[in-house]
Amino acid sequence: MRALTGLFCLLLFGAAARAEEPAFEMPPAETQKETLELSGNLDARYSLIKSRNSSALYALQYYNRTLSDVLSSYRADFYLNGDYQTGNAGIHLKTYSMYYGSSQANFDLYELYGNVSISDNSFLVLGQKMYNWGKGYAFNPAGYVNPKKDPENPDQSQSGLLSMNYQYTKSFTGKALNNISIDLILSPSANTINGKVAEAENTDIAGKIYLLLWNTDIDLMGYYSRINPQKYGIDFSRNVIPSLEIHGEYSLFTNQPRYFILSDTLRTENIDGSSYLFGFRWLNSWSITTIGEYYRNGAGLSKAEFEKYHDFLANAVAAGNNIAVSGALNTSKKYFSDPNLMREYLYLKVSWQEPFNWLYFTPAVQLLYNLADRSYSAGLPVSYKPITNLEFVFWPTVFIGGENTEYGSKQYEGKAEFWARFYF
Secondary structure (H helix, E strand, O other): HHHHHHHHHHHHHHHHHOOOOOOOOOOHHHHHHHEEEEEEEEEEEEEEEEEEOHHHHHHHOOOOOOOOOOEEEEEEEEEEEEEEOOEEEEEEEEEEEEEOOOEEEEEEEEEEEEEEOOOOEEEEEEEEEEOOOOOOOOOOOOOOOOHHHHHHHHOOOOEEEEEEEEEEEEOOOOOOEEEEEEEEEEEEEOOOOOOOOOOOOHOOEEEEEEEOOOEEEEEEEEEOOEEEEEEEEEEEEEEOOOOOEEEOOOOOOEEEEEEEEEOOOEEEEEEEEEEEEEEEEEEEOEEEEEEEEEOOOOOEEHHHHHHHHHHHHHHHHHHOOOHHHHHHHHHHHHHOOOOEEOEEEEEEEEOOOOOOOOOEEEEEEEEEEOOOOOOEEEEOOOEEEEOOOEEEEEEEEEEOOOOOOOOOOEEEEEEEEEEEEEEO
């Protein structure tokens, strides 16, 4: 209830600040302009995948199948964005379609929301929207309303959250505080009856206060739920010098479910704890951008716990029956598919835009390192954009580590992806 009271106070603060402003008047109809913009991209993606035949995950996924060491995949990804704006209201759409062939095609609605300006300082957003809370690039421990990022491809678009969002912003001319912004979000419970209705008391509430204080971006965040973990956090971002930015996030959680394997059996416990991140972004005089982050996941598996999970998978393979294989595979997908499964990670990405004056060419090096078991994934994405609406991407990645480690136990040793991306 303290979280509900705090968020309610934020709403009252926004309403009081709104009341001090002059009444908002709609501009004359003739001055309102209607705009409709369509954009998006089509990605043709071809992948070569080197199998790790010794992996327990590989044996479970391809049980009773004899496959070659190198597999391939070809698919088309289509992103379509639509933005319609008229006066003080607008509607925004983002869709994603994945096409493997006529027998397998998927369509997802990533965003569909409307926004309306209530005044010069506040507006309302209704519908499904993708939020981006937090300052981290590869991880967001305080991103309570964000989709879960894949640290191997943090920029990938994902599905948004069905919600109602009120935002209020106020600027100041003082020396210390330059800007304040308040976000209040209501999200219906995912536990529904017949997929349509849910108990009102299970509505989730999230709130964020943004401050531009002494040239530092600061967010104070909270998330209240009766069925999901309650969370409270803070983040910051500051330019130490024009070319160097530092950032961090800290999150406290209560009643967080945690899954682990004990005696070949899935166990669950609810814990209280914290997760945090610290990182930097540096652009040097050669146009080389370096991003580095340390992330600690307070609800992640320890090295010993991951080894027991790996033994659980290996024992299911050794059992040699469909029931054991199916059960272990379902357990892995449902409870251990988090991209940040363990406790401590380092992330590093170095990209160089147009090195040696090679126009339209951007190579990069990307490393995701597990500090507990010393396994890692390493990628070398290379982008070439010869014309405005066309980009080619070559992205090889390898997964290195011992047999009982996170990246060394993956079902693939490495992969090489080739993209042709058409923008419009």
